[in-house]
Amino acid sequence: MTQTITNYTTYDQAYYYADLKRLPRLSEEQRRHLITGLPTADNPTQIKHQLIESYLSLAKYFAIDLCPKSRYHRDLPDLIGEANLTVVEVIIRSDLTQIEDLTSYLAAWLRGRVKGASINDGLVKINHGVWTRARERGDANLIDALDHLLSLDEQMEWFDTDDLEEPQATPLLPTEAAPERDPQQRAQVDTLLSYLSPRAQAIFRLRYGLSDDNERRHTTNEIARLLGLDRRLILTTERDAIARLRALALGKATLGTRNGKPYILYPDAHNTYTITPEQEAALLQGCLDLQGQGVIVTGRRLAKEVGISIDHALMFLRLHRSETPKEGRARQRQQKLETVCTRLEAQGVRVTSPRLSKEAGVAKKTAIDFLKARRSTSHAA
Numbered sequence: 001m002t003q004t005i006t007n008y009t010t011y012d013q014a015y016y017y018a019d020l021k022r023l024p025r026l027s028e029e030q031r032r033h034l035i036t037g038l039p040t041a042d043n044p045t046q047i048k049h050q051l052i053e054s055y056l057s058l059a060k061y062f063a064i065d066l067c068p069k070s071r072y073h074r075d076l077p078d079l080i081g082e083a084n085l086t087v088v089e090v091i092i093r094s095d096l097t098q099i100e101d102l103t104s105y106l107a108a109w110l111r112g113r114v115k116g117a118s119i120n121d122g123l124v125k126i127n128h129g130v131w132t133r134a135r136e137r138g139d140a141n142l143i144d145a146l147d148h149l150l151s152l153d154e155q156m157e158w159f160d161t162d163d164l165e166e167p168q169a170t171p172l173l174p175t176e177a178a179p180e181r182d183p184q185q186r187a188q189v190d191t192l193l194s195y196l197s198p199r200a201q202a203i204f205r206l207r208y209g210l211s212d213d214n215e216r217r218h219t220t221n222e223i224a225r226l227l228g229l230d231r232r233l234i235l236t237t238e239r240d241a242i243a244r245l246r247a248l249a250l251g252k253a254t255l256g257t258r259n260g261k262p263y264i265l266y267p268d269a270h271n272t273y274t275i276t277p278e279q280e281a282a283l284l285q286g287c288l289d290l291q292g293q294g295v296i297v298t299g300r301r302l303a304k305e306v307g308i309s310i311d312h313a314l315m316f317l318r319l320h321r322s323e324t325p326k327e328g329r330a331r332q333r334q335q336k337l338e339t340v341c342t343r344l345e346a347q348g349v350r351v352t353s354p355r356l357s358k359e360a361g362v363a364k365k366t367a368i369d370f371l372k373a374r375r376s377t378s379h380a381a
Helices: 013-022 028-036 044-066 069-093 102-119 128-137 140-146 152-160 183-193 198-207 220-227 231-250 277-292 299-306 310-320 325-346 353-360 364-380
Strands: 254-258 261-265
Touching: 013 044, 013 069, 028 044, 028 102, 044 069, 044 102, 069 102, 102 198, 102 220, 183 198, 198 220, 198 231, 220 231, 231 261, 277 299, 277 310, 299 310, 325 353, 325 364, 353 364
Parallel strands: none
Antiparallel strands: 254 261
16 A cells, blocks of 8 residues: 655655646636636535635646756755645635636745745855855754745644644734725625736735735835835736726726736827827937838837937836837848849849848848748748
């Protein structure tokens, strides 16, 4: 009979991966079906357990992807444990029926928790020289113990003994029951939040206390630590989401779809600058001059040509340009390839992808794709 392994941190990770493969796989449609049936289910806890098991492979992926390559042997088991605990916490404590895309929502939490655990892997920061001298003396295990993540198994060892009594803990926050919430207003808030990205939803729920299990408003620094994001990104995402929601309420924005989901379309979300008629005329003339020189019009080039700020130039281009710089460079490459190919054919030279790539100054793959498209067009004609 095969022995069940539970203390994975003392064994090879292959045991854990083998156990993951035995868990049933669920498609996104099956997950949505389970979440839809949660309100009327006789045993909602069992459904949540099925969802947890189906997302453990996603937790393993984030732990492996975000673990520093030089610390696989030391930190990977602990990061997998941290990711698994995050999956359990989010699915058990969240109202899953109000989350539009559970996979994206979980991915945002997993990325933040695993990054935070990987960065804060020890209280004592030990430099490379100390590690080198410890290896020479044979004391590397002592240094590793100082700088090692506390594993899940080590945290759970406290509960294995029955002769210890749980210490009395004084709550740090008030324990009074939260006031009654208006169900209609709560549903309206959840609907508005569903129009935002998964990252913006996670930030909003923490910033304004909209989580069912925790209605405390978190600070920006707390959110940055919880989600593993930069503080400036937290502030930028919050400002952008507020601007979009306010514009939707005032009728300045509309609802569209992105990746099959509702999304607030607000082109003026980042347009905080105004352009005077004189500036617009100068910018238009600058565009014409750059195009006449055969130069691709970018915000930086246009700002330098006209002598205006790059923010005004970018806003002008968003409103007036017919092609992006990427499209312009692709068009120039196509024209150069056409010219070189025509010249080589006129000289009676066999056009091959290495020769065309060298003559036109483009990547070999670009030349191959061009020749394939040109030959397919000629065959069709």
